[in-house]
Amino acid sequence: MSRRPTPIADLLVVDDEPGIRQALQQMLEYEGYAVRTAENGPQALKAYADQVADLVLLDIKMAPMDGLEVLEQLRTEDPDATVVMISGHGNVETAVEALKRGAFDFLEKPPDREIVLRRIANALAERELERENAALRSGGPVTRDVIVGDSPALEEVLQQVAKVAPTKAYVLITGENGTGKELIAREIHARSERRDKPFIEVNCAAIPQELIESELFGHEKGAFTGAHARRKGKFELADGGTLFLDEVGDMSLAAQAKVLRALQDGVIQRVGGGERIKVDTRVLAATNKDIVSEISEGNFREDLYYRLNVVPIHVPPLSERVEDIRRLVRHFARAYCADNGMVEKPFTEEAVDTLTKRSWPGNIRELKNAVERLVILGSRDTISADDVQTLTQPAVDRSRVNEAESLIAKHSTFSDYRDAAEKAFLGRKLSENDWNVSETARQLDMQRSHLYKKIEKYDLSRDK
Ligand SMILES: Nc1ncnc2c1ncn2[C@@H]1O[C@H](COP(=O)(O)OP(=O)(O)OP(=O)(O)O)[C@@H](O)[C@H]1O
Ligand SMILES: [Mg+2]
Incomplete structure (x- = not known):
């Protein structure tokens, strides 16, 4: 170690x-x-x-x-x-x-x-x-966060981190939303010999496609309208240090091709510039997408995948390390209180138990938000199970939000989306009314015949 x-x-x-x-x-x-x-x-x-x-x-x-x-x-x-x-x-x-x-x-x-x-x-x-x-x-410096938890699942990840950090290997970090992928990337950097050099983060999903090349590789003055001065790109800024390509699964194919070239050659060119600039940048990437299926759907380049994925690290969801919840709750409560000059509010055993039994589709980020909400809104000096019940949303509502979000993510044209949403909506209403078509139509203020047509169109039935 x-x-x-x-x-x-x-x-x-x-x-x-x-x-x-x-x-x-x-x-x-x-x-x-x-x-x-x-x-x-x-x-x-x-x-x-x-x-x-x-x-x-x-x-x-x-x-x-x-x-x-x-x-x-x-x-x-x-x-x-x-x-x-x-x-x-x-x-x-x-x-x-x-x-x-x-x-x-x-x-x-x-x-x-x-x-x-x-x-x-x-x-x-x-x-x-x-x-x-x-x-x-009072105005002092900031540093990285601590990684809290000692579940076997997390220990395994940390062992991989300890092994890979001192090397120059590229690492692809995968895992659901909010599992701590960025935290792991920062930890790898902090434990590497590059720790005193910059850690530069690029959120590939947040940059408009037409700007990504200039973001990553920089540009010369006058390279395009609005390029008033020469600007270094993230690859150059991370020279000697680490470049973190976050949400790499959302990068366009065009940008992927350029990144691949930069990684293969170890040189970059600024937009509008002829000079080939050598960079020594270690790349860490993260995604919550299933890259292998993205490859088979033609959304992600296989060659780039192999280059980035020299060492894969998978960060398990919180459901695979519930034993860490107790510590995480304590940590987030403490940190929040310290940050805000509050006296620490302890959680009762029952409160922690309730949090442990709940499902956390948004993983650690969601737990952190819930703990902070409890510390802010919980009335007394101690947070009780009742506080947890009333102040945190039940998991079922969350899963419905996710359902809606996944519908949006799955469909690229409006008409596909509308059909899928209509189908899901009608299916849910029918099932709430135990498949009584007349009652459902009445409730939805729809013609019965119209509802029958929709049922036929979407092939809706009780056992689907
Ligand atoms: N083991 C941990 N100990 C303490 N804090 C953690 C831990 N894991 C995650 N966190 C905290 O949870 C939040 C979410 O973590 P992070 O941003 O690294 O997740 P992510 O996997 O990158 O999420 P997303 O996929 O949404 O980008 C952050 O505030 C982070 O500091
Ligand atoms: Mg992240």
Whole structure:
């Protein structure tokens, strides 16, 4: 695993078992962290008072003070203390209690290297993010987002990211809307040697086709009406860094041909310019389309696909990693409150359960929006299951919205669209009236004969 570009942090490991202390110390020092250890609560409190640690790993079962007491006292003395509890097998409940009292996270014994490192890096990054958010309110710099979750499905993606990031390989990131494709692209860049160079994003779906060439490759002064000055394109701006072609599946065939040429030759030409400019750009692309079927329908060039898809990374939908919802909810609530100078509103267990059971067709983006809405509109200090019920839309309404959207996406001419919409509409109304044609016609204010004709035209029947 490559090292995270985290600045070295000071950690304090508190555990009464010498074996665990040593194992953690060794593993963490190897990663470049500065590690101090303490074998009981009083020692830990003294060590922290001598010098604040960026993160404290704190065992729960200790004498004379147990971990919860140490936690309380640490947080009283330093409300910003970041504490990750280490819990033995039997005391996960205590660990949950610790979360309620302000611990940041907990790890289970025996500590697994990958998990420990990841959670610590996450906690530090998230803490950093909170500080930056605080700094941002007073005008400081912004950085990338943390990737939250430790489900097996996400771990697998992150392992691929760790492997591919340090290489120069092109990566095609696929996945449904809102699954975190862009976040993954940024993570790949941030973990690559190019991290100090630009990460340039192009949303291929948002640029009008006639402008895409100039957007990507730039133009010379006077190349076309409106080209008042020479302008560099995104490929050139990303020289030495990473170019992120977002929604690549929506690029026109003409633009695809040009991109392919640039990738094959490693050189670009500005619109209206003769000079061939060498660029060293790593390309990451993302799409929520099924590119293979786009290829078979003639909408996407196969040769470009092979070039972009050197390493495929598929980001699974939230339904395949529901175990991450709990953490995501907490993360989004915290981040939103920190951003807006609010006191954090905790979610009750039942509220989280309700969110976990709901379906999320818009994936993590939808969950994030829902959490923010709950934090804003939820009335009390805690968000309850009732808040969730009343303030988030039931999934069924969402699926209807998607149905309408997919109808629009599927049809390219107006008459095809109108027919499909009419068919769907009549089918739904008939089924709501249990296929009583007279009743449906009356409700829709339609002639019965007319409705019969439509039924025939669209071949509508009860079992379709
Ligand atoms: N694992 C995660 N941890 C924290 N935040 C996440 C995670 N995954 C996604 N997000 C957040 O969810 C939102 C959607 O993510 P992102 O924009 O990367 O998705 P996307 O797959 O590119 O979506 P689209 O297909 O709609 O463009 C962003 O605000 C992102 O920061
Ligand atoms: Mg995106």
